[in-house]
Amino acid sequence: MIITIDGPAGSGKSTAARKLAAKLGIAYLDTGAMYRAIAFAALQKGVSLKDEDAILAVAEQSSIEVDCGPTHTRVMLNGHDVSEAIRTMAVNQATNFVARIPRIRQMLVEKQREIGRRLGSLVTEGRDQGSVVFPNADLKFFLDASLEKRALRRYQELTADGEEAPYEMILENLRERDGNDRKQWAPLLEPATAVHIDTTQMTIHEVVERLLDCVSRKNLAK
Numbered sequence: 001m002i003i004t005i006d007g008p009a010g011s012g013k014s015t016a017a018r019k020l021a022a023k024l025g026i027a028y029l030d031t032g033a034m035y036r037a038i039a040f041a042a043l044q045k046g047v048s049l050k051d052e053d054a055i056l057a058v059a060e061q062s063s064i065e066v067d068c069g070p071t072h073t074r075v076m077l078n079g080h081d082v083s084e085a086i087r088t089m090a091v092n093q094a095t096n097f098v099a100r101i102p103r104i105r106q107m108l109v110e111k112q113r114e115i116g117r118r119l120g121s122l123v124t125e126g127r128d129q130g131s132v133v134f135p136n137a138d139l140k141f142f143l144d145a146s147l148e149k150r151a152l153r154r155y156q157e158l159t160a161d162g163e164e165a166p167y168e169m170i171l172e173n174l175r176e177r178d179g180n181d182r183k184q185w186a187p188l189l190e191p192a193t194a195v196h197i198d199t200t201q202m203t204i205h206e207v208v209e210r211l212l213d214c215v216s217r218k219n220l221a222k
């Protein structure tokens, strides 16, 4: 069983995907973490973010391993666990440059499909999971929310992790990422068959209940 959850930054898809996977007892894959790991490697190597060939070279020379469980995705970069280190604002910004490089997307799409084949059952979350990576998924969701609500969620996440990040800066960063999501190379696509959920006024509990309801109506739950 493959369930895809796509949506813009801060739509609540990561938390929802993790909780849904835990309820169903199947693996959870955070595909944004894979793009972030390459951005983190590029920052570590000090390559220019405008130099696509240099970023690609870093990606090709790096070993990225993903360990997916029902409650976590842990990312190992060259044998080191970078799951927490990839969550900073600096990595957020660098990832915008990485995610637009077609050959990097191709590499990661292949890796994601391979994980899907190996595990068989998966809740996978990102921008292109239902549209490009798993077009034959059993169930597809698209989560959305207002820009202000998404910025507030990111602000609460970052400050809970102890990072200093002014709300206004996060709002601007999200506005910029929304702009990127509408560009020609943008990965964010809503599949025609996806269940669309606007989470602006919903608690995470309500979102997960809604997802579970759709899963049981499709008779997918074990």
Ligand code: DC
Residues within 6 Å of the ligand: 009, 031, 032, 033, 035, 036, 095, 096, 099, 125, 126, 127, 128, 129, 177, 187
């Ligand atoms: O969901 P996130 O914020 O962790 O994603 C980090 C970045 O990676 C963001 O710029 C969008 C990009 N991304 C992507 O292009 N395709 C995906 N499947 C997942 C994330």
